[in-house]
Amino acid sequence: MVENKILSKLNINIKDFNNQMEKILENKLFSFDVKNLLLSMLYKIENAYKDYENVKIEVPSKKKFIENILRIIKEKTLNIFLVKPETAEAEELEKNNLKYMVDKGNGQIICFQNELVILTAILKLDESYNQNIITDYDYIAKPIQDLLAKGKIISNVEVLRDFNGWSWNIVRNEIKDFDYNFIYQTLILLNGEKNAYSGSAKLLNIVNKMAIKKYISLNDDSEYIEKLKKVIEQKHFRLNLFGDKKEFINTVTEEKKEYTKQIEKIDRLLNNNELLKSEYYARNEKLPNKEKIFSVSYLVNILDKERKDLLTKIDECNRVILPKEFVEQKTKLEEECEFLDSISEEKEYVTELIKEFLKIVKDRVKDIKEENKNELIKWMYKIRYYRYVPVNENENVKDIKSLQKDFKEVISLIIKTAQKFKIWDTFTEDENLSYEILKEIFDTKIIYLQNINIQCKYEDKILHVEYYDDNVLESSKTINIDSVKIKKKIKLFI
Numbered sequence: 298m299v300e301n302k303i304l305s306k307l308n309i310n311i312k313d314f315n316n317q318m319e320k321i322l323e324n325k326l327f328s329f330d331v332k333n334l335l336l337s338m339l340y341k342i343e344n345a346y347k348d349y350e351n352v353k354i355e356v357p358s359k360k361k362f363i364e365n366i367l368r369i370i371k372e373k374t375l376n377i378f379l380v381k382p383e384t385a386e387a388e389e390l391e392k393n394n395l396k397y398m399v400d401k402g403n404g405q406i407i408c409f410q411n412e413l414v415i416l417t418a419i420l421k422l423d424e425s426y427n428q429n430i431i432t433d434y435d436y437i438a439k440p441i442q443d444l445l446a447k448g449k450i451i452s453n454v455e456v457l458r459d460f461n462g463w464s465w466n467i468v469r470n471e472i473k474d475f476d477y478n479f480i481y482q483t484l485i486l487l488n489g490e491k492n493a494y495s496g497s498a499k500l501l502n503i504v505n506k507m508a509i510k511k512y513i514s515l516n517d518d519s520e521y522i523e524k525l526k527k528v529i530e531q532k533h534f535r536l537n538l539f540g541d542k543k544e545f546i547n548t549v550t551e552e553k554k555e556y557t558k559q560i561e562k563i564d565r566l567l568n569n570n571e572l573l574k575s576e577y578y579a580r581n582e583k584l585p586n587k588e589k590i591f592s593v594s595y596l597v598n599i600l601d602k603e604r605k606d607l608l609t610k611i612d613e614c615n616r617v618i619l620p621k622e623f624v625e626q627k628t629k630l631e632e633e634c635e636f637l638d639s640i641s642e643e644k645e646y647v648t649e650l651i652k653e654f655l656k657i658v659k660d661r662v663k664d665i666k667e668e669n670k671n672e673l674i675k676w677m678y679k680i681r682y683y684r685y686v687p688v689n690e691n692e693n694v695k696d697i698k699s700l701q702k703d704f705k706e707v708i709s710l711i712i713k714t715a716q717k718f719k720i721w722d723t724f725t726e727d728e729n730l731s732y733e734i735l736k737e738i739f740d741t742k743i744i745y746l747q748n749i750n751i752q753c754k755y756e757d758k759i760l761h762v763e764y765y766d767d768n769v770l771e772s773s774k775t776i777n778i779d780s781v782k783i784k785k786k787i788k789l790f791i
Contacts, residue, residue, distance in 0.1 A: 314339055314363050321371045330410065331377045335370065338412040338457070339363070345460035348744050352465055353455070354678050355485045362453070366416070369423045375404035377418075382409065397421070413457045413471065420450045430494055434633065436525055437505050440512035441494055444504075447474065448481025449490070465742050467685060467693075475689050476511055479647065480504060482686045483654050486679050500653045503646050506639055513640075529637045536634050539627045546618055553614045556607045563604045567597065647688050648699055654683075655703045662710050670718045677711060677746060680704075681739045695740065708732070708739055722791055724751075724784040733776055734762055738789070743771055751787040 318339055322332050346359045356362070380386040390398060390407065397408035397418040406418045426445035430438045451473055458471050472478055484493040484504065494501070513522060538545040566572050577596045581589045590596050616622045658676065665672050684695035684704070695704070712735050713728075715721040725731055734751065743749055743766045750765040760776040760783070 314343065314367070317364075317367055318370075321367060325370075325374075327377055328379070330379055334379065334410060334412065334415055338416055339366075341412050341461075342366075342416075342456055344462040345456050348462065348465060349456040349460045352460075352678065352744055353682050354675050355489055356456075357490065362456075365423075366419060369419050373401075373404050373422045374406065374419065377406045377408070377415070379410045380407060413454060416457055417450065417454050417473075420453055424450060426493075428492060428494055432505070434528075434636075436521075436528055437509065439521060440508040441505070443512050443516070444477055444480060444508040445484075445493060448477040448484075451478040452481055452485065465744055467687060469687055469690060472687060475687055476507065479686055479688050479694075480507055480650070482683065483650060486683055487654065487657060497653065497657060500650070500657065502636065503650045503653060506636070507646050507650070509640050525637075525640075529634075532630060532634050532637060536627070536630045539623075539630065542623070549614045549618055553611055556611050556614070560604055560607050560611075563600050563607075567600060573597070648697060651694060651697070651700055652703055655700075655707050659707050659710060662707070662714060665714065667718045670720055673711065673714055673718065673720065677715070677738070680707060680711065681741070681746075684739055704739075705732075705736075708736055712736075719791055721789055722784075722787055724787045725782065727781075730760075730776070730778065730781065730783070735789075737762075737764060737772065737774060741771065747790045749789040751789060753783050753785055753787070755781050755783070 315336065318336060322335065325332075327335075342363060343359070346362070350356050350359065357365070378386070380390065382391070386407075387409070390396065390409070396411070396414045397406060399406055399418055399421045401422055401424075404422065406415070406422065408414045408418045424446050426442055426449055428445065430441050430445075432438050432441065454471075459465060459467050481493065484496070487500075488495045494504075496504075509525075512518070513525075538548055566576050573593060573596065577590060577593050580596070584590070590599065617626050658680065662673065662676055665676075684693065686694050688694055688697070694700070709732055712721070712732060716723045716731075721735070723731075725734075734753075738746060738749065741749070741764060743764070745766075748767050750767065752763045752765065754761045754763075755778075758777065758779055760778050760781055761773065762776065763773045764771050
């Protein structure tokens with residue numbers, strides 16, 4: 298009966314997306330079981346999406362989310378093979394403790410027969426993050442792109458992992474990487490998915506450290522690691538030069554001469570077709586096939602860019618020996634060396650990142666005007682959601698004891714502002730009591746906060762508080778208090 302009501306409610310959208318899926322599947326050589334699993338996956342996403350969107354706030358529209366999945370199936374998925382546990386076909390998956398394997402080059406998926414698993418595999422086929430990452434240091438971009446691409450997948454499968462159309466339950470053992478998920482959720486709650494990598498200098502500095510440490514620990518990328526080691530050596534060498542200004546000026550002068558020689562060589566190549574062709578063949582001989590230069594005209598573009606870069610370096614050399622620039626560059630280099638040294642330190646940055654997140658949230662809440670009070674309602678939901686983001690196998694953000702004071706400041710500010718804007722009822726003049734009752738809103742799993750009713754009963758110096766989802770009792774608490782003047786029934790949202 299319940300299922301029929303849901304189907305009736307979602308009938309128009311389900312029909313529309315089902316029709317699109319069926320048209321795509323008509324041109325795919327998938328088995329009957331695969332097609333059924335994909336349609337089942339689509340139905341479950343449809344069924345859960347409204348709750349998912351309401352709880353999390355920072356999600357794509359349902360239309361955009363589903364159309365992206367349909368695009369990947371249509372354009373990038375050539376074969377899907379379902380396997381059963383403890384069979385010969387599943388041996389490789391089970392041996393590597395995997396639930397799916399993806400071959401991006403051939404558009405192939407091998408996976409167990411499960412909607413969450415197949416959704417994860419489909420998204421993995423299209424693993425990428427499209428934001429143009431601008432960083433202070435070029436060795437940051439690769440780890441950040443990796444973090445955002447992986448975090449996005451973990452975040453997007455949440456709609457099936459933690460929501461079922463009736464409740465919100467975090468399935469921790471299905472979260473592939475707690476660190477990537479935690480950092481990504483922190484970024485998108487502040488900035489949205491489109492421009493996730495943005496924020497205060499301090500926030501991005503913490504994210505950068507976490508991303509590089511994570512990338513090195515998870516990826517066998519010897520080329521990146523060697524490049525990073527060289528950067529660390531070069532930066533420290535250059536910082537040491539700043540200690541002896543005379544030696545530093547001599548070094549910079551020699552660098553300028555070398556850059557000038559390289560520009561002269563490029564000019565000779567650009568003005569002599571025979572030399573240009575020889576350079577084209579010489580470079581291509583050393584490059585792997587996927588990196589070979591397409592034509593001589595492409596080489597001209599490459600040389601033009603190299604020339605511009607060298608001119609920029611000469612300009613930097615000219616500026617760095619100026620007294621003011623010398624001090625600024627030294628300070629900047631000291632900061633970069635400190636950043637690089639911190640990567641190898643055995644230090645956790647989770648608490649530090651959350652503190653900076655809450656500081657930014659507090660500033661944003663203070664800036665909200667009454668005419669934009671819907672923004673405040675969004676932050677009620679987002680803070681509630683963030684408190685439930687897992688940071689490891691056993692803890693959520695809200696469980697970190699050292700953050701209780703920081704959260705109290707933000708939650709108190711939201712409560713006071715909500716009552717000031719007449720979003721929430723002011724049911725007592727006692728601010729401490731109001732906080733004790735309303736802080737539970739940020740720990741409830743009631744999906745729609747607007748449905749919350751609160752009932753209070755005072756006897757024997759104990760205030761009994763019950764929290765209802767409409768008329769269904771969800772939780773309760775007791776507060777010891779000598780005397781109280783409070784409404785007995787409270788409709789939270791006015």
